[in-house]
Each structure stands twice: as C-alpha cells, then as structure tokens.
Amino acid sequence: MAVLNEEQAMLKDMAVEWVRDRMPISVVRGLYDHGGGGKPGDGVGFDRDTYAEMAAMGWTGIVVPETFGGADFGYLSLGLIVEELGRTLAPSPLLSSAFVAASALRLGGSAAQQERLLPGIAAGSLIGTLAVDEGAHHAPARITLAAARSGAGWRLDGMKRPVQDGMGADLFIVAARTAGAPGDTHGITLFLVPADSAGLDRRRLDQIDARCPALLTFEAVALDEDAVLGMVDEGYPLLEAILDRARIGVAAELLGLATQAFDTTLDYLKTRVQFGQIIGSFQALQHRASEMFGELQLTRSAVEAALDALDAGDANVAQLASLAKAIAGETAHLISNQMVQLHGGIGMTHEHDAGLYLKRARVAEQCYGGASFHRERWGRLNGY
Amino acid sequence: MDDQDFRLEARSWLRENFPPALTNVSGLIFQGNAHAAAASADFQLWRQRMTDKGWGVPTWAPRYGGAGLSEAQAKIIGEELAAIGGFNPIRSYGTMMLGPTLLEYGNEEQKLEHLPWIASHERRWCQGFSEPGAGSDLASLQTKCVDMGDHWLVNGQKIWTSGADQADWCFALVRTDTSRKQGGISFLLIDMKSPGIEARPIVLISGSTHFCEVFFNDVKVPKGNLVGEVNGGWSIAKRLLQFERSSLSEVKTDITPLAPLAHRYVGSDAEGRIADPDLRARMVHNAMRHAAYMATVRRFTQEAKNGGPNNGVSTLKNLWSTIIQRRSELVIEILGAHGLGWAGEDYSPDEREASRALLHSKAFSIYGGSYEVQNNITAKRSLGLPDR
Incomplete structure (x- = not known):
C-alpha cells in the first residue's frame, strides 16, 4: 500500500465504506440472470x-482541474477508488469517464472544449468514454474507421467494438483514420462525438462479465471542425497518452479484483475442512498462497508506481503503464483461476462469486491491451 | 544540520578521502578475501579513514565505533558513495548481521568487546548456524555446549559457514539443552583461534571455496561469550536471520539490462528487435518482473519508514531469487556455447564469469532460508495460515 497523505487516507476510508454499503458484490450479480450470463433487456x-x-x-472530478469544477487531486487518489471498486467488481463508468475521458x-x-465538457464530466452529468478498438485485438495503430473532410467539417464511417460503458455514455472520444493505411501511426485523428449524433448507432454486446459494452456503427456521421480533439492526422501520440491512463486505470481495477479474489480464497483456505483438517494447513496450498501473495506485491508496486508517475509528470509513463497493465493482467488471471480451483466444485457454480471474478478478470485483462501486447510494447521501449 | 547540508559535507569528505584507484572496484573482493584486503594498500588506507570517521557503521554510537548518525544521514552516505563508484570497506557479516543483533541482545561488556572491532573491520566474523543434519530445519542442530563451571565446552560440526577459513570469530548456535528443541539453543561467540577448531573449505559446483565445514573438538569458550539467556538463543537467531534476509534481498538489486548482450550474441531482426523471438519474449518477461521487483523494494522501504507492517522479507527474497536465477539462465542462453566455458582463453572473462554465475545462482533459493522455508514463513506470518 502506497504511503498516503491524510486526505488520501480519508478518501480511501470513505471509498472502502461506500463500496461496502452501496456497491457490494450483489450489485454486479444483479446484472446477471440465473443462467450465468447478462440479463437480456436494455440495461446499460x-x-x-x-x-x-x-x-x-x-x-468524478478528482483529476479535473479546479477551474472546471474538479478537485485536481491526482491519479493516485482516483486509483485508490478504482481499486476499491475493483474489489467488488462494481459496475460503474468512473474509469471510462472520470479517469479516461477526463484525461483525454x-x-x-482546447480551452473551449475543456470549458464545454469537463464541468459535466466532473459533475457526473456527462459520461464520456474512449472508442478505439475495432477488431479482435487491441491495435491502436491499425485503426480503420474513416474520417473524411466534408464541407466545413468531417464525415465518419465505420465501426468500433467493444466500447466500454458505451451503452450509457453521452460522449465518445473516437479514434479515426484521416490519412495513411492501417498500421501507420500517422493519419490518426481523435474526434469528440456526441452519442445522439445522427448516423451513429449503438448495440449492446452480450459479454461474459454482464457489463454490456457497445458496438458502434458510424454511417455518414457529420461533425463540425471543433469536434477534433488535438491535431488532425497527428493524433497518435495523444491517443497513446490517453490509452496509457486508461491502461493504468484498468490495472488499478485489476489490482483490486485480484486482491479481493485472493482474500476471499484465503478465507476459504482457513475455514474449509477436509481429511479432518483445515485445508489451509496443507503445505502445497500454503505455498501456492504464498506465491500468489508475492505476485500481488509485484502488482501493487507496479500499479502504484504508474499512478505516482502520472502525478509526478514522469517521462516514463508509457513503460510504467505497460508494466502495470501486463503484470496486473497476469496476476488477476492467475488468482481468478486459483480462486475457482481452490474452491473446488462450489467455485464452478454461478451461485458462488468465483465465476464473477473469473469473468470480469478475462475482460479487464484484454481491455486496452493484454499482457502480450504490453510485454511487446515494453520490450520495444527498452531496446529488446 | 539539515540533510542537505549533511549531503554536501558527506560528498566533499568522500571525494577527498576515497582512493581513486578503488573506483568501481567491487567491495566484495575485499569482503570475502582477507588476503587480498591485507595486500591492498589502497584498501587499508580507505578502511582506516572510514574507521576513524565512523562511517562504516554510521548509525552506531561513537563508543561502539560508529558516528551516531540518523538513518537518513546513513542513507545519504550510501548514495554519495555510490555516486563516485565507491564502496563501504567496513561492510561485512559483522556489520550486517552480528552487529545489529548485539546492539539488541548483547550486554554492554559484549558490545564494547566486539562492536569497535567490527566497526574497523579488523575482526572478521562467520556464522555457525547450519549443520549437516540441520539445514532448513535449523532448530534440530546438535552441536553440544556443556557448562563446565568456569567455561563452556563445545563439540560438534557446522557446515555452509561462509569464509570460516578466513574468519577471526564465529557467532554460533549451540545446544545447551537436549530435552527441548528451539528452547534448548544458545547463542555463543567463539574465537576461531581457540584450540580444537578446524575449518575446511568446500568446493562447490561453481568452483567457489567460499563455504567451509567447521569442526569443534573440545573447544573451551569463556562463560561471558554467551549472548542473552542460556537456552534463549533461538529468538536471537530468528532476529539475526531477519537482518540477513533483508540484507540479501535489498542489496543485490542492481543489474545491467541484457538487451545489448542479446543483440550482440543473437543478432537483430529487420525491425531492430532481438532476432530470436522466443528468447526475446522470455527476456522481456523476466526484465519486467525485475522492474516490478525493484518497485516493490522501494515500496516496502517507504512503507517501513512510515511504520507500516514489515513482514514482506520472505516474499521479497523468493521473488528476488526466482527472478535472478531465471536471468542467469537467460544470460547463458544468450551466450550459447560461449556461455558454457569453465576456463581458458577461448572464452572471454565475461563468458567464463557467466557460466560460474549460473552455477552460483542455484544457491540463491537455498541459502538464508530456502525457497520452501520462505514460503512457509509467508504462509504463517503474512497470511495467517494454520499449522498442521
């Protein structure tokens, strides 16, 4: 656990208490029907x-400057909350909007864009999210969604999936191709697209974690010139910087998820009796638990170092983001598997929480790049 | 004096007094080899200057040979020393393990008798803990220590005693009561020049003769050399092992990135990546785990400073040993057939060093409490899992 100042410690205590009261694991369970998948219908x-x-x-305003109604309280503070929400798999657009869209x-x-949108994000009345992926894999340089100049503005055609919290979002930050071919980092431009834009359609994806991200289709979506976020054709570095914040945010969620999955499993090891003994007294299981504890330590250090780097404005954010995302994904993968395994048969039932952790872990692991994507990226950044 | 002023003072004193000829020389050479230390005039000069200054053990009280400085000031000295490629010539088993233990458990007479000699690195210590029948199960040790009225009489055998053939003194665990296991152990300081002691070096798979067997045959030890209570040695030993584990895991953290070596020996592909993709992927994985390990060392240090729980030493040691052992294997894989040399000019010194280092690295998960014992400790202390 990072060393917190007094205000951060208070914030964390508040988050622990609120999540326990208002976002227990039963909330995410409420998104599922009794068949083990998400409830059908029009839930977002x-x-x-x-x-x-x-x-x-x-x-919602923790990383928003005070001039726009935020607290400017830093990423470590917001990360503490995201981690707590991760513990109970709390379904909320806090990460998509208050972490990622606010960062974008x-x-x-521009000053005008910030003035127009940040106060709403800080107040929670406006929910934003990033629309970047299109295919089976996270590959931000391979974006194909086309944006072409049209009169005084732009016209967007193509699709995005999966878009996190996309069914309930009011604003999409869309990465589009304005020049070059898929794979080129040149030719990428970001656009601010209101969810109610004409020609923009969204559909629920019935995903294993019941969080139903969106599939967006763009058909001649017309945007004004002031919809462009950052520079035309040269949006890739900005996209990477936004994505790094998103990756660090998901890593914080995964840290919380893995920590709770471990704690719940450890409780089970201390209470379950077989062969006349508490199974946690068996050395094979003690060593497995000790090794998972070690992985959790590496994960917490990597996540907190990345959050710290964002607050300090360090130049090595990209490396630390990939380190945090890769390790948090691997650890959540390992511990969610072991959560099922060590609970045995009961861990395979939908009635038990282990499955909920396993499902959310798999989704969050892939979100904004899986472990292999981030190991490759880290390797390139470090000359391997 | 505030820390910034102290830093400037330390910087200028170290720059004036550290012999330039020793720049970037590993202090371990002199730590492990008394003959090399005695033969090097530069080392002796440096040792004497640091002794006079008390900066080898900066936090110890001046009457024990230290400088009475704060932890923060000690850290500054370490940082400034590292910045000029220097090393602490006083650092030894005495400063890292016995000294802190004596400060907690020794009586004033024992502290005055031993600490100043540790602070000047004129008395070298070895650790007489393990025995042929007491490795991971250390408390089953059998070296007998009998009260003869005016002295203790010691009989038995120790093994894996680092540097015993060069040590002046030995801190040993001995059995003073055979009816209880942990409760029958005492902590004894033994002069290695005592009649009846023989130290024999052991040849390891790496060719190293750093470890010894030590035989005690009717060795007489003065009554005042027992630290703490009779039969109270086990808790002292556990505390000392904590000092050992923390010095093992925190000190050996610096590594050079392997990427340049791999580009040289394995080659690069058209995109400038290491040519063997499978090897590259495993190297990256290992390097990332090392980066996260370093972040963990920093986090634990920060938390301990702020009074957080300090129960992560066993976890840290296991992470370190597995990450560094895998790294040693990767070095050999990178060097290929050139990494398999034992001796001779057909292998470069770095190549020969790498094969020895691989063999040596196997000890990391054995010494200072094996990987398995560390996992037992983590399970019980950090996770609260029950005994059988």
Whole structure:
C-alpha cells in the first residue's frame, strides 16, 4: 500500500465504506440472470443514480482541474477508488469517464472544449468514454474507421467494438483514420462525438462479465471542425497518452479484483475442512498462497508506481503503464483461476462469486491491451 | 544540520578521502578475501579513514565505533558513495548481521568487546548456524555446549559457514539443552583461534571455496561469550536471520539490462528487435518482473519508514531469487556455447564469469532460508495460515 497523505487516507476510508454499503458484490450479480450470463433487456451495464452518488462525493472530478469544477487531486487518489471498486467488481463508468475521458480532455482539449465538457464530466452529468478498438485485438495503430473532410467539417464511417460503458455514455472520444493505411501511426485523428449524433448507432454486446459494452456503427456521421480533439492526422501520440491512463486505470481495477479474489480464497483456505483438517494447513496450498501473495506485491508496486508517475509528470509513463497493465493482467488471471480451483466444485457454480471474478478478470485483462501486447510494447521501449 | 547540508559535507569528505584507484572496484573482493584486503594498500588506507570517521557503521554510537548518525544521514552516505563508484570497506557479516543483533541482545561488556572491532573491520566474523543434519530445519542442530563451571565446552560440526577459513570469530548456535528443541539453543561467540577448531573449505559446483565445514573438538569458550539467556538463543537467531534476509534481498538489486548482450550474441531482426523471438519474449518477461521487483523494494522501504507492517522479507527474497536465477539462465542462453566455458582463453572473462554465475545462482533459493522455508514463513506470518 502506497504511503498516503491524510486526505488520501480519508478518501480511501470513505471509498472502502461506500463500496461496502452501496456497491457490494450483489450489485454486479444483479446484472446477471440465473443462467450465468447478462440479463437480456436494455440495461446499460451500470446504474446512473449510483454514479450520481459517486459524483456527489467528488470522485468524478478528482483529476479535473479546479477551474472546471474538479478537485485536481491526482491519479493516485482516483486509483485508490478504482481499486476499491475493483474489489467488488462494481459496475460503474468512473474509469471510462472520470479517469479516461477526463484525461483525454485535459491532455488534448482546447480551452473551449475543456470549458464545454469537463464541468459535466466532473459533475457526473456527462459520461464520456474512449472508442478505439475495432477488431479482435487491441491495435491502436491499425485503426480503420474513416474520417473524411466534408464541407466545413468531417464525415465518419465505420465501426468500433467493444466500447466500454458505451451503452450509457453521452460522449465518445473516437479514434479515426484521416490519412495513411492501417498500421501507420500517422493519419490518426481523435474526434469528440456526441452519442445522439445522427448516423451513429449503438448495440449492446452480450459479454461474459454482464457489463454490456457497445458496438458502434458510424454511417455518414457529420461533425463540425471543433469536434477534433488535438491535431488532425497527428493524433497518435495523444491517443497513446490517453490509452496509457486508461491502461493504468484498468490495472488499478485489476489490482483490486485480484486482491479481493485472493482474500476471499484465503478465507476459504482457513475455514474449509477436509481429511479432518483445515485445508489451509496443507503445505502445497500454503505455498501456492504464498506465491500468489508475492505476485500481488509485484502488482501493487507496479500499479502504484504508474499512478505516482502520472502525478509526478514522469517521462516514463508509457513503460510504467505497460508494466502495470501486463503484470496486473497476469496476476488477476492467475488468482481468478486459483480462486475457482481452490474452491473446488462450489467455485464452478454461478451461485458462488468465483465465476464473477473469473469473468470480469478475462475482460479487464484484454481491455486496452493484454499482457502480450504490453510485454511487446515494453520490450520495444527498452531496446529488446 | 539539515540533510542537505549533511549531503554536501558527506560528498566533499568522500571525494577527498576515497582512493581513486578503488573506483568501481567491487567491495566484495575485499569482503570475502582477507588476503587480498591485507595486500591492498589502497584498501587499508580507505578502511582506516572510514574507521576513524565512523562511517562504516554510521548509525552506531561513537563508543561502539560508529558516528551516531540518523538513518537518513546513513542513507545519504550510501548514495554519495555510490555516486563516485565507491564502496563501504567496513561492510561485512559483522556489520550486517552480528552487529545489529548485539546492539539488541548483547550486554554492554559484549558490545564494547566486539562492536569497535567490527566497526574497523579488523575482526572478521562467520556464522555457525547450519549443520549437516540441520539445514532448513535449523532448530534440530546438535552441536553440544556443556557448562563446565568456569567455561563452556563445545563439540560438534557446522557446515555452509561462509569464509570460516578466513574468519577471526564465529557467532554460533549451540545446544545447551537436549530435552527441548528451539528452547534448548544458545547463542555463543567463539574465537576461531581457540584450540580444537578446524575449518575446511568446500568446493562447490561453481568452483567457489567460499563455504567451509567447521569442526569443534573440545573447544573451551569463556562463560561471558554467551549472548542473552542460556537456552534463549533461538529468538536471537530468528532476529539475526531477519537482518540477513533483508540484507540479501535489498542489496543485490542492481543489474545491467541484457538487451545489448542479446543483440550482440543473437543478432537483430529487420525491425531492430532481438532476432530470436522466443528468447526475446522470455527476456522481456523476466526484465519486467525485475522492474516490478525493484518497485516493490522501494515500496516496502517507504512503507517501513512510515511504520507500516514489515513482514514482506520472505516474499521479497523468493521473488528476488526466482527472478535472478531465471536471468542467469537467460544470460547463458544468450551466450550459447560461449556461455558454457569453465576456463581458458577461448572464452572471454565475461563468458567464463557467466557460466560460474549460473552455477552460483542455484544457491540463491537455498541459502538464508530456502525457497520452501520462505514460503512457509509467508504462509504463517503474512497470511495467517494454520499449522498442521
């Protein structure tokens, strides 16, 4: 656990208490039907009223500057909350909007764009999210969604999937291709696209974690010139900087997920009796638990170092983001598997929470790049 | 004096007094080899200057040979020393293990008798803990220590005693009561020049003769050399092993990245990546785990400073040993057939060093409490899992 200042410690205590009272694991379970998958219908994967409660506590404005109604309280502080939410797999757009969309506007927004959008994000009344992926794998340089000049503005055609929290979002930050071929980092431009734009359609993806991200289709979506976030054709460095914040945010969620999955499993090892003994007294299981504990230590260090680097404005954010995302993904993968294994038969049932952790872990592992993507990236950044 | 002023003072003193000829020389050479230390005039000069200054053990009280400085000031000395490619000539088993233990458990007479000699690195210590029948199960040790009225009489055998053939003194665990296991152990300081002691070096798979067997045959030890209570040695030993584990895991953290070596020996592909993709992927994985390990060392240090729980030493040691052992294997894989030399001019010194280092690295998960014992400790202390 990072060394916190007094305000951060208070914030963390508040988050622990609120998550326990308002976002217990039963909330995410409520998104599932009894067959082990997401409930059919038109749910958006989170509850807007609960999000308003989070906004009322100031959480949605933690990385927003004070001039735009935020607290400018830093990424480590926001990361603490995301981690706590990760413990109970709390379904909320806090990461997509208050972490990622807020970062996008901070990093790339013009004064007018910031003034127009950041106060809403900070107040929780506006939910933004990043729309980057299109295919089976996270590959931001391979974007194909086409944006072409059209009169005084732009016209967008193509599709995006999966878009996190996309069914309930009001604003999409869309990475589009304005020049070059898939694979070129030149020719990528970011656009701010209101969810109610004509020609933009969204559809629920029925995903294993019941969080139903969106599949967006763009058919001649017309945008004004001031919809461009950052520079035309040269949006890739900005996209990478936004993605690094998103990756660090998901890594913080995975840290919380893995920590709780471990704690729950450890409790089981201390209570389950077989062969007349508490199974946690068996050395084979003790050593497995000790090794998982070690992996959790590496993960916490990597995640906190990355959050710290964002607050300190370090130049090596990209490396630390890939380190945090890769290790957090691997650890959550390992521990969610072991959570099922060590619970045995009961861990295979939908009634038990182990499956919920396993499903969310697999989704978050892939989100904004899996471990192999980030190991490759880290390797390139370090001359391997 | 505030820390910034102290830093400037330390910087200028170290620059004036550290012999330039020793720049970037590994202090371990002199630590492990008394003959090399005695033969080097530069080392002796440096040792004497640091002794006079008390900066080899900066936090110890001046009456024990230290400088009475704060932890923060000691850290500054270490940083400034590292910045000029220097090393602490006083660092030894005495400063890292016995000294801190004596400060907690020794009586004033024992502290005055031993600490100043440790602070000047004129008395070299070895650790007489393990025995042929007491490795991981250290508390089953059998070296007998009998109260003869005016002295203790010691009989038995120790093994894996680092540098015993060059040590002046030995801190040993001995059995003073055969009816209880942990409760029958005492902590004894033994002069290696005592009649009846023989130290024999052991040849390891790496060719190293660093470890010894030590035989005790009717060795007489003065009554005042027992630290703490009779039969109270086990808790002292556990504390000392904590000092050992923390010095093992925290000190050996610096490594050079392997990427340049791999580009040289394995080659690069058209995109400038290491040519063997499978080897490259495993190298990256290992290097990332090392980066996360370093972040963990920093985090634990920070947390301990702020009074957080300090129960992560066993976890840290296991992470370190597995990461570094895998790295040693990767070095050999990178060097290929050139990494398999034992001796001779057909292999470069670095290549020969790499094969020895691989063999040596196998000890990392054995010494200072094996990988398995560390996992037992983590399970019980950090995770609260029950005994059988």
